[in-house]
Amino acid sequence: MDVIRSVDTMQALALGWRARGKKVGFVPTMGYLHQGHTTLIELMRQRCELLIVSIYVNPLQFGPSEDLSRYPRDPKGDAAKCRAAGCDVLFMPDNLYPSDFRTKVHVDGVTTRWEGAERPSHFEGVATVVCRLFGLVQPTAAMFGEKDFQQFTVLKSMARDLAMGIEIIPGPLVRDHDGLALSSRNVYLSPEDRRRALTLHQALYALRDSRSQSAAERIAAGRAILDCDSLDYLAIVDPETLEPVELVDRPLRAIATARYGRTRLLDNVAIAP
Numbered sequence: 001m002d003v004i005r006s007v008d009t010m011q012a013l014a015l016g017w018r019a020r021g022k023k024v025g026f027v028p029t030m031g032y033l034h035q036g037h038t039t040l041i042e043l044m045r046q047r048c049e050l051l052i053v054s055i056y057v058n059p060l061q062f063g064p065s066e067d068l069s070r071y072p073r074d075p076k077g078d079a080a081k082c083r084a085a086g087c088d089v090l091f092m093p094d095n096l097y098p099s100d101f102r103t104k105v106h107v108d109g110v111t112t113r114w115e116g117a118e119r120p121s122h123f124e125g126v127a128t129v130v131c132r133l134f135g136l137v138q139p140t141a142a143m144f145g146e147k148d149f150q151q152f153t154v155l156k157s158m159a160r161d162l163a164m165g166i167e168i169i170p171g172p173l174v175r176d177h178d179g180l181a182l183s184s185r186n187v188y189l190s191p192e193d194r195r196r197a198l199t200l201h202q203a204l205y206a207l208r209d210s211r212s213q214s215a216a217e218r219i220a221a222g223r224a225i226l227d228c229d230s231l232d233y234l235a236i237v238d239p240e241t242l243e244p245v246e247l248v249d250r251p252l253r254a255i256a257t258a259r260y261g262r263t264r265l266l267d268n269v270a271i272a273p
Contacts, residue, residue, distance in 0.1 A: 001083045001089070001090055002088070002090070003079065003089075003090045003092060004089060005091075005094060006093070007096065010091050010136050010137065011135070011136045011137075011138070013089075014052075014137050014138035014139075015138055017050055017138070018140075022049050022140075023048045023049045023050070023140050023141070024049070024050045024052060024137070024139045025044040025045070025050070025139060026051075026053075026054070026137050026139035026141070027044050027051070027052075027053045027054075027142070028053075028129075028130060028133050028144075029053060030055065030057050030058065030184070031055040031074065031075065031184075032071070032074050032184040032187075033077070033081045033082070034174075034182045035182055036171075036173070036181075036182040037081070038081055038084075039171065039172065039174050040144075041053055041082065041086065042086060043143065043171060043172075044143045044169070044171075045085065045086035045087075048140070050088050050089070051086060051087050052087070052088065052089045052091055052137050052139065053082050053087045053089070053090050054090075054093075054133055054137065055075070055092045056092070056096050056129070057071050058096070058125060059125075060121075060125030060126075061121075061123075061125030061129065062125070063121055071184075072184055072187055075092065091136075096129065096132060096133070097132070104124050104128050105128045105131045105158065106124050106127065107123060107154050109157075109241070110150065110153050110241065111123040111124075111150075111154055113244075114233055114235070114237075114242065114255060115150050116150070118233075123151070126151055126154065126155070127154060127155065130155055130158070131162075134159075134164060134166060139166055140165075140166065141166065141167040141168075142155075142159075142166055142167070142169065143169040143170075143171045144169075144170065144171060145170075145171040145172070145173060145174075146170050146171060146172060146173045147173040147174075147181050147183065147266065147267070148266060149255055150242060150255065152168075152170055153240070153242060155168060156168040173267075173268070175201070178198055179198060180194070180197055180200075181201060181266070183265060183266070185263050185264065185265060186263075186265075188261070188263045189260060189263050193261045196228065196260055197228075197258075197260045197263075197265055199226050199227045200226065200228065200258050203222035203225040203226045203234065203256065204222060204254050204256055204267055205269065206221045206222050207219065207221065207234075207236065207271065208254060208269045208270070213247050213248050213249060213273075214246070215244070215245050215246050215247065215248055216246070218248065218254075219234055219235065222234055222254070222256075226258065228259060229258075229260060230258065230259045231256070231258045231259075232257040232259070232264070233255070234254075234255075234256040234258075235254070235255055236248065236253070236254050236271060237253055237255060238252065238253075239252060242255075248273055249273050252270075252271040252273075253268055253270055254268060254269050254270075256268065
């Protein structure tokens with residue numbers, strides 16, 4: 001596995017691979033990798049000739065009250081996990097943006113609600129960094145985990161609207177032995193907060209398994225199970241538009257974000273009618 005830190009070197013190599021018709025797979029991450037990330041890498045390994053993983057903690061997607069320096073990091077451990085999962089190239093730039101960088105990418109509609117309402121600049125930062133990474137890595141396909149379901153929808157919309165010619169592939173949400181969705185943030189949970197955090201996926205499962213056609217009734221059933229310090233949202237939405245629905249009469253997605261202590265956790269489940 002090669003490790004590349006220079007953006008110019010990365011782009012020069014990628015343009016050469018693309019010119020030779022290589023099928024390049026890409027898994028962008030912010031590091032501190034867990035089984036959810038390595039699952040994406042292993043799945044993408046099966047779909048491409050050359051596999052690139054990036055690790056970059058993107059400052060553009062952190063809001064004013066969010067501590068960029070607090071984000072967990074483990075570069076040596078991450079490199080070992082990427083190598084074991086079959087990565088060919090690990091792109092770990094110290095800085096992804098030139099000093100005169102002045103472009104922002106905004107995706108309308110699907111960024112308005114949920115995470116977009118709670119963190120107004122977040123998806124602009126996500127779309128911008130992924131757009132720049134796509135330019136540097138030149139992938140034919142990229143995989144994003146469905147744990148951040150709204151993020152996946154935003155990036156799929158961006159690639160489609162800008163005719164990037166990159167296949168955006170959903171990767172499965174991976175859960176720990178106790179059902180908690182794997183996340184780099186889980187390391188901040190105290191034992192008691194982790195115990196209470198299990199009610200997040202339990203509430204979503206209650207929504208999924210309810211036989212009611214009323215979205216409001218299903219959401220009420222989920223709220224009754226939740227034990228959290230605060231709930232940012234719990235909703236049933238259309239998986240393409242992310243707009244809330246009233247009736248469960250087609251395949252939908254239940255999404256939720258709740259806070260446990262200082263830790264904010266996301267989760268979601270697919271709902272069949």
